[in-house]
Amino acid sequence: MPFLIALAVLVIEFTPAHFIYTGPLLTAVPALAGVTMGPKGTTAAAALALAISVATATYNAAWGSLQVYTNFLALGLVSVAGFISSSTVQARRQRELDQVRRIAVAAQDVVLRPVPGRLGPVLAGSLCLAAGTGARVGGDLYEAVQTQHGVRMIVGDVRGKGLSAVRAVAAALGAFREAVHYDDDLVEVMNRCAAALRRQVAVPGAYGQEVLLEGFTTALIAQVPDEPVVQLINRGHPPPLLLHEGRATPLVPAVPSPPLGLEDLAPGLVVKVENYPFVPGDRLLLYTDGVIEARNPDGEFFALPEIMEGMPAHTTPAEFLEQLHQALIRHTGGDLADDVAMILADRLGSEPRTPPGGAGAG
Template structure:
């Protein structure tokens, strides 16, 4: 539809420069900016109007029609329609933007009801969280995160529902609801993940519960961690980007030894992890959990965001909130100010026993 005004202008030019120039094309040319106002924005309308005026001048010169009342009437009509088309297009653009902003605010409010900032202090951890919405579109994504203090240790989750919109938000609510319940009575961390998977399978099985944007992709990546009193962190990773551990100034991914499929794709493999994997997590270390919107952020040349380098550059001196804000600024600088996908992050600092007591 967007190319129709320009095709009409081209057709008029061809008619006027051929023996068929006896056909009166004025009304067709006047329709060019009018159609552009409906299908294009103010910029496209201006370009279409300018093209129509140029073609009108070229054809008048070619047909030696300057000085006739018809030519000046065509120019006047074309100018009036162009101005009216530009004003209409500008008004339509502003109205669509207001509607888009309103829908976006409602969608983000629905997401904020489900997600909540993590507490600043959780047992042996100092923590912070950050959630960023993509800069385009009215649909929110399916990023999820939470951190809960339990009798088994500090348990955290970060995940990403494939798809966008309110259907994804509903899936986020289901996964987080299952996590928040299971973490308090399931000692086995793998079983906590299985509870989340089972809840999602039950929800997706409800007829009409989810739109095709979720059903077509049909899975959720998730990472659940547990930080007990011992200087370790235990992980269960189901297809999610590996968290980064900042130790001694170096950021290293805690990659699972056996890759596991995302939630919802269990039937595609013969075996799943039976126990969590443990890694050293001592006082002074930082653990960063994040969604793929961070590492898949691209700059104008198509380069991915180098998260490990950014983490190492910030280091361990900044407070958790400041650390995440600096990551945020680095992302904005890398992408030129606009994220293509939603982002969620949790940062957890491990401090010593004496500070823990205080």
């Protein structure tokens, strides 16, 4: 609007309509800019208004008249006031934004917290990146918990983004964190997560509106007992990678199962636990499709198995994930198109189980 007013003044002053008094119109240019634009925009609008005033005064041979100097004085005062106003508004908005971000980070730490570095028979690490938002919570979810049944981990991907995806992530993780401690059957843990998502198909939003959650969620649950195996349930999720003696192998389910929320597409669905060898020295990577679907500028996908095989063997899970993160950034040029979540578990040697909460728990 400020620049449209400036254009209108130019049209009036340099056409036969120049008999119209345009001083108040030019004064409105920095005033409106101070309300609708930042300090830089206000400065640009004031400079443009000043340039137009000089040009019109010269064109109309009005230099020396009291009206011209009055217009310049009014324009200068309004420009200064507009600049101060826009600077104050911008500073206040920045403070409010910083406060919102601090609250968001605290909430994110509750929803997606880093996994502990040691969980029973495994060393673990986690990484989560939300695409294009600067936040850490998107549609991806992960968790790892030590229980009396072994170490139980989940990685999932909610279809969609935004608030509805975050609601679904919170529902699934809440169900998982509760069920892993009480359900012996790993299938029942997955069923609890599915039930929690079904209950959240429509939840109350602001002002009484309904907020519809997304249609389905891919999920993978892994259990690492004391025995040298890993037990998996895969509901439409990318298969985890097992790094054994320098070779990365995808643990593809024998019978594919649909994602959570799409059970109607598979009548008579029977979900089973599948066992795979997981011996000391092995590495298990659980991840979301944002990793393997990341593209470089030439459209090539991120070669996750090859990247894993080429990484140094003697690194901690945190170091390994950081190197994987850097490789992903280099591949995409820092432009992630989808959320990314990963859990890395290193299998240790056999040892007596430590109860959750430490040796002194209970």
